[in-house]
Amino acid sequence: xxxxxxxxxxxxxxxxxxxxxxGSSPSDSADLPSADAGRRMYREGIxxxxxxxxxxxxxxxxxxxxxxxxxxxxxxSGMGAAEGQYIVPPIxxxxxxxxxxxxxxxxxxxxxxxxLLRDGETPGGRNLGELMPLYKLTDDEVAAMTVYLAGxxxxxxxxxxxxxxxxxxxxxxxxxxxxxxxxxxxLNTFVEEKNRNTRLESERWDRGNTPASRxxxxxxxxxxxxxxxxxxxxxWNEQLEQRYRDAPVFGMLGGLSNSPWGPISNFCERNEIPxxxxxxxxxxxxxxxxxxxxxxxxxxxxxxLIAHHLDEQSVSNVIQVFCGAGPAQAAAGLxxxxxSKQVSVEDVEFDCRDTPPADFAERLASAPDTALxxxxxxxxxxxxxxxxxxxxxxxxxxxLAGEFNEPxxxxxxxxxxxxPYRLPGQSDPALARFSAWAKTRGxxxxxxxxxxxxxxxxxxxxxxxxxxxxxxxxxxxLDTLDHAQSLVAYLPFYPRPTLGPQQRFMNKGGxxxxxxxxxxxxxxxxxxxx
Amino acid sequence: MMKFERLFVGFVLLFAYASASSNEHxxxxxxQAVPDKHAAHRAAMQKTRYSATIENYSVADVELIxxxxxxxxxRTLLESDQPIALNFxxxxxxxxxxxxxxxxxxxxRELGDAGSELRLVSISIDPEYDRPDKLKAYAEQxxxxxxxxxxxxxxxxxxxxxxxxxxxxxxxxxxxxITLLKSPDSASWIRIDGLASGKDLANxxxxxxxx
Numbered sequence: 001x002x003x004x005x006x007x008x009x010x011x012x013x014x015x016x017x018x019x020x021x022x023g024s025s026p027s028d029s030a031d032l033p034s035a036d037a038g039r040r041m042y043r044e045g046i047x048x049x050x051x052x053x054x055x056x057x058x059x060x061x062x063x064x065x066x067x068x069x070x071x072x073x074x075x076x077s078g079m080g081a082a083e084g085q086y087i088v089p090p091i092x093x094x095x096x097x098x099x100x101x102x103x104x105x106x107x108x109x110x111x112x113x114x115x116l117l118r119d120g121e122t123p124g125g126r127n128l129g130e131l132m133p134l135y136k137l138t139d140d141e142v143a144a145m146t147v148y149l150a151g152x153x154x155x156x157x158x159x160x161x162x163x164x165x166x167x168x169x170x171x172x173x174x175x176x177x178x179x180x181x182x183x184x185x186x187l188n189t190f191v192e193e194k195n196r197n198t199r200l201e202s203e204r205w206d207r208g209n210t211p212a213s214r215x216x217x218x219x220x221x222x223x224x225x226x227x228x229x230x231x232x233x234x235x236w237n238e239q240l241e242q243r244y245r246d247a248p249v250f251g252m253l254g255g256l257s258n259s260p261w262g263p264i265s266n267f268c269e270r271n272e273i274p275x276x277x278x279x280x281x282x283x284x285x286x287x288x289x290x291x292x293x294x295x296x297x298x299x300x301x302x303x304x305l306i307a308h309h310l311d312e313q314s315v316s317n318v319i320q321v322f323c324g325a326g327p328a329q330a331a332a333g334l335x336x337x338x339x340s341k342q343v344s345v346e347d348v349e350f351d352c353r354d355t356p357p358a359d360f361a362e363r364l365a366s367a368p369d370t371a372l373x374x375x376x377x378x379x380x381x382x383x384x385x386x387x388x389x390x391x392x393x394x395x396x397x398x399x400l401a402g403e404f405n406e407p408x409x410x411x412x413x414x415x416x417x418x419x420p421y422r423l424p425g426q427s428d429p430a431l432a433r434f435s436a437w438a439k440t441r442g443x444x445x446x447x448x449x450x451x452x453x454x455x456x457x458x459x460x461x462x463x464x465x466x467x468x469x470x471x472x473x474x475x476x477x478l479d480t481l482d483h484a485q486s487l488v489a490y491l492p493f494y495p496r497p498t499l500g501p502q503q504r505f506m507n508k509g510g511x512x513x514x515x516x517x518x519x520x521x522x523x524x525x526x527x528x529x530x
Numbered sequence: 531m532m533k534f535e536r537l538f539v540g541f542v543l544l545f546a547y548a549s550a551s552s553n554e555h556x557x558x559x560x561x562q563a564v565p566d567k568h569a570a571h572r573a574a575m576q577k578t579r580y581s582a583t584i585e586n587y588s589v590a591d592v593e594l595i596x597x598x599x600x601x602x603x604x605r606t607l608l609e610s611d612q613p614i615a616l617n618f619x620x621x622x623x624x625x626x627x628x629x630x631x632x633x634x635x636x637x638x639r640e641l642g643d644a645g646s647e648l649r650l651v652s653i654s655i656d657p658e659y660d661r662p663d664k665l666k667a668y669a670e671q672x673x674x675x676x677x678x679x680x681x682x683x684x685x686x687x688x689x690x691x692x693x694x695x696x697x698x699x700x701x702x703x704x705x706x707x708i709t710l711l712k713s714p715d716s717a718s719w720i721r722i723d724g725l726a727s728g729k730d731l732a733n734x735x736x737x738x739x740x741x
Contacts, residue, residue: 067628083626
């Protein structure tokens with residue numbers, strides 16, 4: 001639950017709501033309408049009565065709050081946005097309830113806010129453009145909105161002080177030491193350089209003679225620390241809470257795990273912490289989740305690609321072979337997708353330390369309409385490749401780590417690989433840019449995908465921090481990213497990423513590529529959006 | 531890194547606007563230029579709400595899919611014997627799209643029975659996210675009903691469609707409000723730039739397509 005950030009605002013609210021100065025403000029906060037009611041109106045477009053808000057937009061077009069709400073245009077943070085030629089102004093309390101020089105208007109009060117929301121007239125006497133809807137609201141409803149807006153983005157988020165902005169990168173103990181070090185080298189180098197480059201700027205303020213140069217600097221040194229999680233994932237939440245209590249961070253940057261990311265994203269959602277671009281192939285997000293942004297659904301996306309491809313074959317049985325938590329999750333995902341299509345699914349799970357069992361091969365041979373899905377790493381595939389009959393085989397590009405080599409390619413039946421990345425052989429300018437960056441800094445590319453992803457996360461964050469200026473507010477950071485579509489040009493590996501409000505997975509599709517005569521065939525590769 | 535930062539001029543301006551309204555100056559060089567730029571934006575928003583021009587377009591010959599997952603030849607659809615009203619939207623667009631979609635609804639209400647022949651077509655410019663299920667939910671949210679197709683497709687095809695209507699703005703975030711009208715009796719299109727009201731659109735449709 002978001003914490004009510006209203007209490008410190010009582011004096012301000014008294015002025016706005018009751019028109020009296022803070023000296024005679026009512027001491028009892030029970031007189032104030034609840035910010036919760038205002039939040040529901042702002043975010044969901046629902047009135048305290050439970051009815052949708054109603055409004056008129058573009059002159060004569062009736063709309064309902066459930067179609068779009070204040071948040072749709074002004075952002076979760078209330079910090080406004082720009083879309084094409086349209087500029088939506090910030091309406092968080094610190095802007096609204098203070099005079100504005102441009103366009104010129106005095107501070108809003110509850111009364112003038114009511115006039116604006118109902119009639120579109122600002123306290124400066126200007127009429128708003130046609131995009132801002134005119135709402136039907138009672139005085140009580142306006143009062144609830146006033147309280148909510150007064151508190152909205154009113155305090156800087158935790159994890160920032162006047163010198164530092166702090167980030168954590170979560171790494172779980174199932175990640176190899178080599179991968180961990182490779183990725184930390186990227187993060188640490190980036191952050192050190194960033195701090196070195198802005199150090200002069202942080203020291204420059206208060207030196208000049210203009211009023212602007214006397215304002216505190218907007219620059220903060222970044223601090224990035226590793227939050228190492230150990231043990232089973234059920235204990236992660238407690239470890240995260242502890243780290244967060246000890247030293248709160250503004251957000252999480254990157255991260256690494258071979259286990260499902262769900263517990264970490266739940267932690268972020270609950271504490272309202274941006275979790276930017278974790279290095280995981282096991283993404284999990286709820287329908288309305290806001291705080292975690294992923295590269296893609298990972299193995300679940302591959303499951304979707306395979307299910308889509310199977311749809312076009314006459315297959316009525318699927319056998320999936322897998323070991324480990326990640327592949328198990330992918331297999332469960334595929335089973336879910338196939339269940340609804342009347343395809344029967346058999347799971348063959350084994351211990352990752354063993355070689356996969358091969359006894360299913362005989363069953364396959366006798367059932368021609370059966371396909372085999374191998375959620376396996378190259379070593380395990382090699383272990384069974386020569387025992388397979390001529391059924392269709394599906395492989396995971398992620399688990400093969402892009403190694404479409406010998407044992408994999410020499411199977412008797414048709415072989416396909418689910419590949420939610422750029423086509424093999426296709427140029428990848430973002431990866432090339434990262435590689436050049438790493439090379440000049442002596443960073444070895446031992447985990448290129450994870451390392452270049454971490455580099456992208458840093459670039460994205462740098463841009464967001466610059467854009468926030470002095471307003472270090474988490475929701476503003478996320479609103480900013482939602483509109484930062486031009487960032488995607490800097491994303492390696494993934495071919496068609498998009499960002500946008502409600503979109504929590506940048507890359508949404510992929511290919512299913514046939515492997516013929518020992519070669520991945522890309523000529524007729526079709527982009528699938530499962 | 532410079533090149534990277536330049537992409538974000540739009541955001542810098544927005545931030546500057548935010549600072550200007552709070553009467554705080556962060557000391558960024560860009561800020562000096564801002565009030566004027568913003569005034570220009572505002573003027574653009576407040577002058578006549580739309581303009582209508584006659585254009586000749588050669589509609590891209592692509593297959594798209596509708597909100598039910600049915601594939602649709604765009605050319606066949608648009609060159610049918612029904613009058614057409616077409617716009618470009620995306621379901622997670624925050625500012626103008628929901629307004630444009632609601633305006634289409636209102637236009638239909640204004641037209642009443644007279645508009646029963648009019649075919650509404652909304653094409654998503656974010657086809658990676660807007661799959662048929664997303665479009666279907668969006669259509670329901672706006673009570674779109676029959677005779678209104680929401681189309682998506684392969685991103686390359688959608689770009690081709692946008693270009694063929696001279697409506698390609700590079701990024702979906704630079705999206706402009708454009709409505710395109712076509713009568714079955716004419717090969718040309720009426721292009722409406724700007725946020726027209728439901729009544730304005732209904733009047734344009736009545737005068738240009740139904741009379």
